[in-house]
Amino acid sequence: MGDLKLSGVETSYGTSQVLFGVDLEIKSGEVVTLMGRNGMGKTTTVRSIMGLTPAKRGEISFGGVVIQNSRSHNIAQLGIGYVPEGRQVFSNLTVLENLVATAANHAGVDDPWTVDMVMDLFPRLRERAKQYARTLSGGEQQMLAIGRALMTNPSFMILDEATEGLAPIIRDEIWHVLEHNLKKSGQAILVIDKHPEAMARIADRHYVMEKGRVVWSGVSEELLANKDMQHRYLGV
Amino acid sequence: MELFFEQSLNGLQQGVMLFLMAAGLTLVFGIMHLINLAHGSLYMIGAYVAASVTQASDSFTLGILAALVAAGLTGMLLEFSALRRLYNRDHLDQVLATFGMILFFNELVKILWGPQALFLSTPEFLSGTLEFIPGAPYPSYRLFIIGAGLVVALLLRHLIIHTRVGMLIRAGATHREMVGALGVNIDELYTIVFGLGAMLAGLAGALAGPMLAVEVGMGEKILILTFVVIIIGGIGSVRGALVGALLVGMVDTYGRAFLPTIMRELLDPASADTVAASMSSVAIYVLMAVVLIWKPRGLFQAYGS
Amino acid sequence: MFLSKIIGSDASFRTKIVTLLGLLILFAVPLLANLFNEPFLVDIASRILIYALVAVSLDLILGYGGMVSFGHGAFLGLGAYVVGILTHHSYEGTAVAFLPGDWQGTTQAFVQWPLAMILSGLLALIIGALSLRTSGVYFIMITLAFAQMLYFFMISIPTYGGEDGLNIWERSEIPLLDLYDAKSFYFICLVLLLLCLWCCSRIVKSRFGMVLRGCRQNEVRMKALGYPVYRYKLMAFVLSGMIAGLAGALLANHTEFVGPGLMHWTRSGEIMIMVILGGMGSLIGPVLGSATLLMMEEVLAGLTEHWMIFLGPMLVLIVLFARKGLYGLLIGKGTDNG
Amino acid sequence: MADPILEVISLTKCFGAIAASDGLTFSVKRGTIHGLIGPNGAGKSTAIAQLSGELQSDTGRVRFDGQDVTRWAVDKRARSGLQRSYQITSLLPEFTAEDNVAMAIQSQQGHSFRFWENARKDNSLRTPSRKILERVGLSDFADNPAMDLAHGQQRQLELAMVLATAPSMLLLDEPMAGMGQSESLRMMELLRPLKGDVTMLLVEHDMDVVFALADMITVLVKGQVLLTGTPDEIKNHPEVRRAYLGDY
Amino acid sequence: AEPVKIGMITTLSGGGASLGIDIRDGFMLGLKMKDGKLGGVETQVIEVDDARKVENAKQIATRMIKQDDVDIVTGIVWSNLAMAVVPSVTRAGKFYISPNAGPSALAGKKCHENYFNVAWQNDNLHEAAGQYVTDKGLKNVYLMAPNYPAGKDAIAGFKRFYKGNVAGEVYTKLGQVDYAAELANLRAAKPDAVYFFLPGGMGINFVKQYSQAGLSADTPLFGPAFSFDEGILKAVGDAAIGVYNTSQWNKDIDNAANTSFVEAFKEAYGRNPSLYASQGYDAALLIDSAITSVGGDLSDDDKFRDALRKAEFDSVRGNFKFGSNQHPIQDIYVRVVHKDGDTVTNKIVSKVFTAHQDAYATECKL
Ligand SMILES: Nc1ncnc2c1ncn2[C@@H]1O[C@H](COP(=O)(O)OP(=O)(O)OP(=O)(O)O)[C@@H](O)[C@H]1O
């Protein structure tokens, strides 16, 4: 179990800098959101954590281990599970194969996730077990992406826009899962999403980004109360 | 009639030989998205090492093993030192770099082994013929190649479809980055896959040695043919590689075997010979063009697309 | 470093400097050859220019249109054969084969060269019309297939020498000019190359060129915008084939020989290598690429019999460390595709 | 104004055993915004692809603006005024934002077999491009390559390109996907005034947007039309709530 | 006197390099035997690789003529390269001495007073094979060659002296590697013998596969020396044993010049000399004899040409003189491949032609 800590993280794509000193802290067992308008650097922050777009400056540590110079498979092996923006399921693997291909017990838990457990969580995946992932609908792909991350048994989950393009009913279902299953099992979660009210319901604390910096943070009550901030930074 | 059977067998054998090359290339090309022209060089290395070791040790088996090791190691070294930097680059950068490697290896082999072709004999127990089509004794060695190729095809199929490594390889074909972000060392995996492809090329080289001239530049001759095969089959599909290889083998063989006779029915002998020879020379290219005009992405869909 | 301080790091400024310097060198070649008493330099330089011309033609479709033709040797070869065949008949006083009537060919450049362009363009039209149904690597291979068909065809027809090729006993004639004079020939090549570069640089910036470049980036999108993509690509392919045909006509005069070797895939490969080496999608790059590759061959082959063992790794290093080809290295930025 | 601009008549497309669209029949009135909603995998994107011509239909017909376009190719439909946007952003990545829009405008100005004048200095392309970028709020990014834009900005550019072609009908596949709330609002403000001139078929999972914009809504389930109705009818329809809206 | 400059254009890299290397080595050996002085004159050899490309060869020739101002050019292996290069050399007033390629055009209509061939006219060996097969009383022969002009010339040359029936005539793809289909057809045709012309790697492939198909036992194989040269035999191994091949030279031809050549070559390069090496060596000796004869003065082309025509040197193949078209008139032998201890090598079986001249000499107007 580990805390994730970012301090002064700066990241660039080529010559264009996107993050200008991001500070974040997520304790184990916490559910935290990262919000902000388009292009403010949420995904980039997450990519820096995962080592996909390494940070140029600043420090990222997980469970006390400094990871900003590690390679992404090493970071994942520390127990960070990742559900990327745009799902990115392995389209030429079946549902079942998607789940088992990268399965592992990174956090070293006693009762690791099994295919059956994931399928109990998302019964639709059981119906589609033998189907190639590319033929799944968007919502099912999203469930698969979450299930795939769970199968690596992380102690910390990152979900980037996990509900984009989903039907309202499925969106509710996923939030329900987050709220009831994951939170209860004591996992830390970082969620990126665009629905402040729903986020206020499921998360403990919130960060808001603007132009590559964290400009606001607070607990759910503060978020809901602060209409001015919502309007300024989230455009609500 | 038995001539037809015999020619079909020849086509099959040629196809299997091509498949051995194509399988490795399609792994690297279709899954790692790397155009590796130096695949032919690995084939050449396999043949040369097999020839030298067989000569020195008098054991063909040892020769094949040495070829596998040599080609595999060379492949991994190439991947590790240069090619892995090219995965995210334009295909054409890969073409230029691997073309440079061809030049290098051809010259290196010439320096190490001299400009003249090398000798690699058929192992004693395979040097005879088997007459299972009456009246047409067939070289046992060619039968051996057919067997070896089919075994490799089955093993490869098993590896890719049923093992976890196979799943990861296929997964990497679409979202390489994600495989890493889920905790698998994809770089290492790719080095191994590349080594595997290289070993297949080495194997093809070693097996071809007893039948063909082991000489500098032998790789390029078969390279183009191999590309034709995987294009016809659909890039990245091992099944496509097999079907493509057999198709090319058959068309090429039938063309060479029967076109002269057919043409002589239609034309005067002198021009018939020329026309038939020209037609059979281009038969596989015509085949490829026809397949692509009909199915612009090859016969079987690739994994990555 | 000092230099970069003076000229600054501004890419477009550096482009101008490089272009100017390049022009200066090109025009000075005959002078330099005289100065150093190396008359042969002019011949090498002419060959470089001719290959630069093919490479530029390939860059037009490869660098801007994303069409990787692995059969460009076919157009080069056809252009050369047109000159070879016409000269052959005019020299022998026989009628051109496979044609009705008894036209005995000609040595007039004003007939030969445009004809070379037209026929290569026609060939490109046919090959392109069929090949453009495919894309990506499939396109690479189908163009290769067509070129190989032509290669084997030329090898086996005895009428024009087959594999032995045809000697060209007389270079093309242009009134008032002597193509046997190395310098005149050089300047003809130079003028044609510059003309072609100028036209191509206009074309790639024109509406047509923008469509072409759009197709390279996202063909599906271009279709959805309403562009009949196929027609534009085919047009570019034909243009490119015509330029390659012209280069072939020049090459035939330079070598005074044509053979099917020009159509072999290794030749097409070399042309492609020139484009990539120099930097694709830049037009100037292919010129650099042609000069570099041919000069490297020339210099290295004079040093050792094992020169390829140096050339090979050099190419690898260039790919690894000069991401956008030599042109990118000089200019300090990528191609001007964006 | 009331005549249908688009008529879809029992359109079907099967992928192997899966019927992605299954006898789809509906029509869209000229000048309206017509919502197309349904659960994930209902066949919305498939329908859009069939209408735009990217997918060949197995059976059925499509009539657009009085013509049978069932057999027309993509570019021909596009030139006749039927344009689409993509659910997954599809741009010309190396061109600048402005070039992207200019290409859209150029496609409307007759053929592009013009080989000589510099298209980047052509004011008949550039001026309107700038205007459209301003409208979607991308003026500051006009000279940035499209691939360097953030996801949301790319969505905006996507829409700008479609608008630039001055279409008579737009097929919008999740234009708001990936946009934040403020960007969504802005898009709505962009689309609303076009109503009347441009007919729109709008696929979108953001119900706030659909209910705010659409005149009529068709609900798809498993490749078939469940029902077509006004937003209010849809909102309260029990079967739609069960299959799609949930607690919305 | 001024040093003699000789341009050596040959194939040293890529496919077929071994031929060029042998020619070069043979020539250099000849030069070395004369202490680096052909005809007593300091000799400078400018050696450049043509990579088997016509254009390269042509360009090198131009440079040698224009810049290096060589007196003599030599070295080209391949007929198509020779066809392209020789005319421009001779037109520039230089001499060309061919150590290998002898295309029919250059022996006939397009012959030139400055062009000499010390090897052969391309058809020579095929003609000898046709004669030998006829002498042996073989009546039904299967013919095979690649589908290109040299291949067709080869078959035509063979038929010129062959009197029997043609069981089959097959033209294969240039550069083909697998001959299974052809071999199956061949077996079905049941010929008395097979004559094939498949230069380079094609020949190695063919002979290996021929033997694997179990054909060598019943159907004797005939070919020109090209496919049974020292280097190639090493690569083919036992598969070649018993094959008959025609040649104008072999290392066991018994004359003083040859013995010293074979000895010296082995000494210098540590391998047996090949046919090509012998031709390169003869080329050097020919030049040496001519320069000697003109007393080291190359300024008078006519005198030098006359000296060359006399061919007053001790050829390693014994009898040698030039015909009217300046191509060799020489003896041609048939050799058989056999095993000598551990090495597979050739030995002469009989002489097929004595003082044989090519068929194109009459077309040459010299
Ligand atoms: N590959 C890239 N190259 C260059 N710039 C990029 C790249 N990807 C993103 N950017 C830039 O980085 C900035 C932040 O992008 P990022 O994707 O992190 O935003 P985001 O907050 O996740 O936005 P969204 O809500 O749209 O997903 C944007 O301004 C974008 O233009």
Ligand SMILES: Nc1ncnc2c1ncn2[C@@H]1O[C@H](COP(=O)(O)OP(=O)(O)OP(=O)(O)O)[C@@H](O)[C@H]1O
């Ligand atoms: N190429 C294909 N092969 C097989 N099945 C396919 C293919 N394309 C789509 N499908 C299937 O067709 C159905 C309809 O897909 P479509 O993309 O049209 O859904 P959608 O309504 O747009 O969903 P979403 O809201 O998630 O975008 C899905 O079940 C999908 O799996």
Ligand SMILES: [Mg+2]
């Ligand atoms: Mg994001």
Ligand SMILES: [Mg+2]
């Ligand atoms: Mg969809």
